[in-house]
Structures are given as C-alpha cells and as structure tokens.
Amino acid sequence: xxxxxxxxxxxxxxxxxxxxxxxxxxxxxxxxxxxxxxxxxxxxxxxxxxxxxxxxxxxxxxxxxxxxxxxxxxxxxxxxxxxxxxxxxxxxxxxxxxxxxxxxxxxxxxxxxxxxxxxxxxxxxxxxxxxxxxxxxxxxxxxxxxxxxxxxxxxxxxxxxxxxxxxxxxxxxxxxxxxxxxxxxxxxxxxxxxxxxxxxxxxxxxxxxxxxxxxxxxxxxxxxxxxxxxxxxxxxxxxxxxxxxxxxxxxxxxxxxxxxxxxxxxxxxxxxxxxxxxxxxxxxxxxxxxxxxxxxxxxxxxxxxxxxxxxxxxxxxxxxxxxxxxxxxxxxxxxxxxxxxxxxxxxxxxxxxxxxxxxxxxxxxxxxxxxxxxxxxxxxxxxxxxxxxxxxxxxxxxxxxxxxxxxxxxxxxxxxxxxxxxxxxxxxxxxxxxxxxxxxxxxxxxxxxxxxxxxxxxxxxxxx
Numbered sequence: 001x002x003x004x005x006x007x008x009x010x011x012x013x014x015x016x017x018x019x020x021x022x023x024x025x026x027x028x029x030x031x032x033x034x035x036x037x038x039x040x041x042x043x044x045x046x047x048x049x050x051x052x053x054x055x056x057x058x059x060x061x062x063x064x065x066x067x068x069x070x071x072x073x074x075x076x077x078x079x080x081x082x083x084x085x086x087x088x089x090x091x092x093x094x095x096x097x098x099x100x101x102x103x104x105x106x107x108x109x110x111x112x113x114x115x116x117x118x119x120x121x122x123x124x125x126x127x128x129x130x131x132x133x134x135x136x137x138x139x140x141x142x143x144x145x146x147x148x149x150x151x152x153x154x155x156x157x158x159x160x161x162x163x164x165x166x167x168x169x170x171x172x173x174x175x176x177x178x179x180x181x182x183x184x185x186x187x188x189x190x191x192x193x194x195x196x197x198x199x200x201x202x203x204x205x206x207x208x209x210x211x212x213x214x215x216x217x218x219x220x221x222x223x224x225x226x227x228x229x230x231x232x233x234x235x236x237x238x239x240x241x242x243x244x245x246x247x248x249x250x251x252x253x254x255x256x257x258x259x260x261x262x263x264x265x266x267x268x269x270x271x272x273x274x275x276x277x278x279x280x281x282x283x284x285x286x287x288x289x290x291x292x293x294x295x296x297x298x299x300x301x302x303x304x305x306x307x308x309x310x311x312x313x314x315x316x317x318x319x320x321x322x323x324x325x326x327x328x329x330x331x332x333x334x335x336x337x338x339x340x341x342x343x344x345x346x347x348x349x350x351x352x353x354x355x356x357x358x359x360x361x362x363x364x365x366x367x368x369x370x371x372x373x374x375x376x377x378x379x380x381x382x383x384x385x386x387x388x389x390x391x392x393x394x395x396x397x398x399x400x401x402x403x404x405x406x407x408x409x410x411x412x413x414x415x416x417x418x419x420x421x422x423x424x425x426x427x428x429x430x431x432x433x434x435x436x437x438x439x440x441x442x443x444x445x446x447x448x449x450x451x452x453x454x455x456x457x458x459x460x461x462x463x464x
Contacts, residue, residue, distance in 0.1 A: 014216060015401035021220035022227055022397065029231025038233040047232060051225040058222025059380065059390050061215035065208050066381040067167045071179045072205040074366065078183025079198055093425055094318045097418045098326040099362065104260060105328035105410070106361045109252045109336040110354055118244030119343025126234050128346060172381055176363045212377065219397065226394030245340050246399050250406060252332055257410045261417050269421050271431045279307040279434065280416050287412035291405045293323040296412050304419050309433035314423040322415035327365035329407030329414075334379050335361040341383060341392040349386060357386065 032043050158173045160166040166174035186194045262273035269276075277284070283303045287296045300319055304310045338357050342349055349357065364378040376397075380390045396403075423429035 014219070015404075017220040018223055018397055019399075019401065021222075021224040022394075022399075025224035025227035025394075026231050029228040029233075030236050032228075032232040033235040038235070043232050047229050051229045051232075054225035055222055055229060055391065055394070058215065058218055058226070059393075061211070061218070062377040062380045062393075063170075063384075063390070065211050065215070066170065066172075066377045067175060068204060068208045069212070069377055070172065070175050070364070070381075071167075071182075072201050072208060074176055074179035075183040075186070076198070076201050076205055078180055079186040079194070079201070090314070090317060090422060090426065091321075093422050094321060094418060095325065097421060098322060098366075098414075101260070101264075101414055101418070102326065102328050102331045102362045102365060103358060105256045105332040105414075106335040106358045106365075108256055108260070109249075109332035110339060110358060112252045112255075113248050113336045113339045113343075114354075116244060116248050117343055118241045118248055119340045119345075121241045121244060122344060124346075170381055170384065172360060172364070172378075172385060215377075223394050223397050226391055230391070230394065241340075241344065242395065242399065245336075245396065246403065248340070249333055249336050249403050252336060253329055253406050253410050256328060256332060257413050261413055264417055264421070269417070269424055269431075271420070271434070275434070276308070276417075276420075279303070280413070282307075283412055283416060284409055287409045288405050291401075291408045293408055293411050293415070296408075297323050300412060300415060304416055306435065308416070308420060309429060309435050310419055310423045311428050314426065314428060315419055318419040318422050319415055322418055325366050326414045326418055327362075327411055329410030330375055331358075331361040331365035332410070333403060333407045334365060334375065334382065337379060337396055338382055338386060338388065341388050341395070342386065344392060344395070345389055347386070347388055353386060357382070360385065 032038075032040075032046075036043050157171075158177045160171065160174035160178055163174070163178045165171075166178065186197060258273075258277075265271050265273045265276050280303055283296060283300045286299045287293065297319060300323075301312075301315055304315045304319065305312055335357055338361070339349065339354070360382045364382060365375065376393065380393055383390050383392065420429065
C-alpha cells in the first residue's frame with residue numbers, strides 16, 4: 001500500500017483526516033446516544049437524511065470500482081509475468097512461494113481471531129440490533145452461503161458461464177478466475193498483438209486507481225457519517241472491541257513476520273534469522289515509513305543484492321513480481337477484518353466459509369492495487385460476499401494507518417525471504433554468499449517514485 005492519497009501536499013495527511021473523522025463521528029454519535037437516545041426523532045432524522053446518504057455515497061464509490069479493479073489488476077499481474085512458457089522454473093518457484101506463505105499468513109490470522117474473538121465482546125442485544133439495522137438481507141446471504149458445498153460445486157462455480165453476469169452479481173471468485181485466464185491468454189499470443197490490450201488494461205487500471213483516489217478523498221466525511229450512524233444507535237458499546245481488533249492484527253503480523261519467516265529462514269534457506277533481519281533492516285524501515293511495497297522496491301533491490309548477496313538476475317525478476325503478488329500481511333489483515341466484523345454483527349461463519357475467507361483474502365490481496373485504499377474496495381466486496389454489512393468498514397478505517405504500515409512491512413519481509421529462497425533453490429546463493437559488513441546499504445532516504453522506477457514486474461511481456 002502506498003502513502004496516503006492526498007497526503008503529499010502541505011496540508012493535513014489523509015490518514016489524519018480519516019482518524020479525525022472517526023473520532024468526530026464517534027464522539028458526536030456517543031453524545032447523541034447518551035443525551036437523546038438512538039430512537040430519538042432528531043437522531044433518526046440526521047441518520048436518514050444526512051449521515052446515511054453521505055455514508056452510502058462513500059460505500060457505493062468503493063463498490064463501483066470492485067469489478068474493474070479486480071479484472072485490471074489481476075489480468076495485468078498475470079500478463080506482467082511475460083510468456084508463461086518463458087517464465088519457467090524460477091517464476092513457478094516464486095509464485096508458489098508467494099501463494100503458500102500468503103495462505104499461511106491468512107490462516108494464522110484466522111486462528112488468532114477465532115481464539116481471541118474481539119468482535120464478541122459487545123453485548124448480545126447490541127449485536128442483534130446491529131444485524132437488524134444494517135443487514136436487512138444478511139440472514140438470507142448467510143443462509144445461502146451456508147448451504148453451499150465448499151467443495152466440488154464451489155470449484156465448478158468458479159468458472160463462470162457468463163463473465164458479464166459474474167461481474168453484475170459481484171461473484172468475485174468467478175471474476176478473479178476470468179481475469180487470470182484473460183491475463184494468461186495475453187501471454188500466449190504474439191507480443192505485437194498483446195501490447196494494445198495490455199495498454200488498455202494499464203489505462204483502465206490507472207483510471208480505476210484515480211477513482212479510488214476520489215473515493216478516499218471523501219473518506220473522512222464518509223467515515224464520520226458511517227461511524228455516527230453506528231454510535232448514535234449503539235453508544236460506546238461498539239467501539240470497545242476496536243482495541244482488541246488492532247491488537248489481534250498487530251500480534252498476528254508480528255508472529256508471521258518474525259516466527260513463520262524465521263522458521264523458513266532457518267530450515268528452508270539455511271541462514272540465521274537474526275543475521276538476515278539485521279541485513280534487511282533498511283528495507284524494513286523503508287517499508288514501515290512509506291507504507292508502500294512499490295516505493296520500497298528500489299531499496300529492496302539494493303539491500304538484497306548488496307547486503308544479502310542475492311544475484312541481480314534473481315532479485316530483478318522476483319522482487320518486482322513480489323511487490324504485487326507477495327501480500328502476506330494484506331491477506332492476514334483482510335481475513336482478520338472479515339471475521340472480526342462478522343463477529344461484531346453476530347454472523348457465524350462455519351469452517352467451510354472460513355476456508356473460503358482465506359481463499360478470498362489471498363486472491364484479493366494479490367489483486368489489490370498498490371495505492372492507498374487499494375484493498376478497501378475489494379475488502380468491502382468480500383464482506384458483502386459473506387453477508388457482513390459493508391458499513392462495518394467504517395469501524396476500522398480510522399485505525400488503518402498503523403495497520404497499513406505494519407502489513408506493508410510484513411509484505412516486504414516476505415518479498416526478501418522469497419527472493420533469497422529462490423536464489424538458494426537455484427544453486428545461486430548460500431549463507432556464505434552474504435558479503436562482509438563493509439559497504440552494505442545501511443541508510444535510507446527519499447524514494448524515487450518516478451514512473452517506471454519500480455515496474456509491476458520485471459518480467460512484463462514488453463520487457464522479456
């Protein structure tokens with residue numbers, strides 16, 4: 001994820017505005033609830049004619065971009081690998097590593113959120129009222145999801161009979177499958193025939209990102225309106241689980257970053273985790289400070305080559321792909337958020353549905369655009385898919401800044417571990433390849449974010 005949109009100027013950063021919106025909406029809502037009551041005609045009127053419409057406009061702008069964002073991002077991501085017949089063994093290893101570790105991260109997050117259950121701390125009557133207020137059709141969606149067999153039937157339904165209908169129905173699995181097939185097909189036709197379509201998809205992706213920027217610019221108002229609507233009806237009871245939610249996300253990210261990756265470093269890569277993390281500390285600081293896997297890419301390339309000793313031929317291929325496909329932290333965050341909000345709204349997801357949450361978290365994390373708020377529209381779509389009211393997204397947007405910085409750091413650590421493992425598996429690197437401390441990259445500064453400085457993948461069709 002990138003630095004907050006609109007935050008590069010001299011005014012207040014966008015994430016600060018969103019946090020202020022959360023605080024303002026929550027404060028006004030709690031005051032309205034405690035002084036007038038949630039059922040007061042004035043409070044209901046504000047919710048119906050002011051807060052409700054503003055919040056819905058914000059949500060609709062997010063929903064509006066889900067389909068083109070998924071299709072363009074994933075199609076370009078697959079096409080960016082180049083001719084699949086030429087990617088070969090290195091590409092297959094890298095992609096396999098990305099997907100397996102991202103699944104592990106999402107699964108870890110769901111295990112922890114199931115143990116802690118931060119969304120269950122609100123009173124049962126508040127949970128029931130929430131469901132009645134915000135999810136008029138949630139019960140039918142949940143029942144429909146519960147009747148699905150997350151096995152053969154689900155696998156078959158992933159392949160859409162009509163891609164347009166899948167887009168209209170917001171069937172994310174089917175859309176993602178079609179986008180994968182579309183991108184893969186582009187890699188199999190002559191480059192001169194594929195390039196015009198890739199240019200169209202690139203432009204579509206840029207346009208959608210601009211729309212996301214517009215949506216995020218009104219996010220402070222949308223968050224204020226949505227959180228006022230919630231807190232004016234339910235008071236302070238709904239905000240209590242928020243601290244537990246943040247703690248669950250942060251603890252899960254730390255465990256994956258420094259426990260899961262340490263095990264991989266020790267037993268699969270054969271290097272001391274302490275030594276490895278000390279060598280990549282510049283990348284860790286850059287990722288945390290910029291909140292951007294893409295903006296961290298130039299630093300990552302220098303660090304992995306000069307500090308760890310990975311050959312440029314491997315680093316230059318794996319890292320750019322990893323900056324868009326290795327989204328361990330993002331998938332973990334999305335999975336926890338879906339389950340947390342399901343708990344808040346009293347929606348019970350069985351084991352089959354939670355496995356589906358893991359799958360969707362992985363796929364949407366891979367397809368998320370590398371811009372601030374890029375994963376939010378997809379997350380809203382996943383919430384709707386499982387019958388969770390999308391209004392709940394307002395509860396977490398105000399604290400998303402610190403979570404964004406943290407999950408981006410986990411993403412970058414995953415990129416660097418993946419690159420080192422691929423190099424070792426190809427016989428091009430061992431722990432003895434790590435250079436002496438003298439001359440290593442140990443500083444970081446302004447990152448060159450000029451166009452083309454960190455392409456989506458060095459294996460793009462037009463670069464092979």
